[in-house]
Amino acid sequence: MKRVFGFFLSLFILIASLALFPGTGIEVYASGKSYNIVIDPGHGGEGDKNLGAQYNGLSEKELTLKVAKALKSELEKYDNVNVYLTRDTDRLISLEDRAKYAKSVDADFVYSIHFNASAAHEFYGSEVWTSAFGTYYQAGYDFGQIMAGEWSALGLYQKGTKSKIGKQGLDYYGIIRHCVARDIPCVILEHAYLDHGYDVPKVKGADFLKKLGVADATAIAKYFRLTSSKTGADYSGYTYASAAKPSSKVYQDDTDPEICNIKILATDPSSGNILVDMAAIDGQSPIIYFSYSYDGGNTYSLLQMWDRSKSEQSFNVKVPSGTVDPVIVCKCFNNFEKFTISNAVPVQESFSY
């Protein structure tokens, strides 16, 4: 009886471990295996063929190479890991050739290094793009959760880990699509925005690119549970909550947040402060930013950070003196940058600003 129980117990433990690590498989975590990690510095090439984002004296193709080199030298401090770069000079290389190179070195994971920019220069923060498919989604999502913790510690706002499907029903982003076609998990790491005042001073800060490289390497070390006999770092017992393997493609959120409702809680004519309460809800993806207007929606504030653990919060809107008939309107944005405009609430006429 005892022996039978023991057998079922071991079977249960085996099944439980499979359930915990269904995507990458148990063998990934077996000791003694060495990992082949490919770092892909985004863009590159002489002239202006593939510069990436260019703002505020910052050039994406140069920044990606600097971060990639810092990442490589940090990651190489760990045991049982071989680190490869798809380019280590300023040269043009297609997305497919990057994936082919990764396959040629039998890559376990490809990390494509990027910096961001937006058309209206309104967004800031870091984000991770992963494949929309099964275990590739799962691997990228799990890594993205770990990565967000490291980037957060550097003061970067976190937009989350996402996937996006293109017109052909495959992954929208080429590097991810070409890697997945070769059975290699791949994520795009969008570190920060080069066109926003919240991120630019950080990116230009002393040693920040090196710090990003170290943050990326640390996230990779934690994901693969690496140890370093050089530095004493030991992530062999590192645990994280793994995402469930999705049973179908994980599409982007193409719809605006469902709810964005405001009300005025209090007004203080002496300071011009209006205390506004906003309820913001999106069933598919988190609300991550909001902005406010006191002139009925003609002009809006810079994007503010929304506490994504809440569906309702309040904040002060300062109305400058001399504003005639202020009307409060707000916007809430989900992490796919889709937004909804709230109801408009006139500030009581009895107050003059």
Ligand SMILES: [Zn+2]
């Ligand atoms: Zn890029």
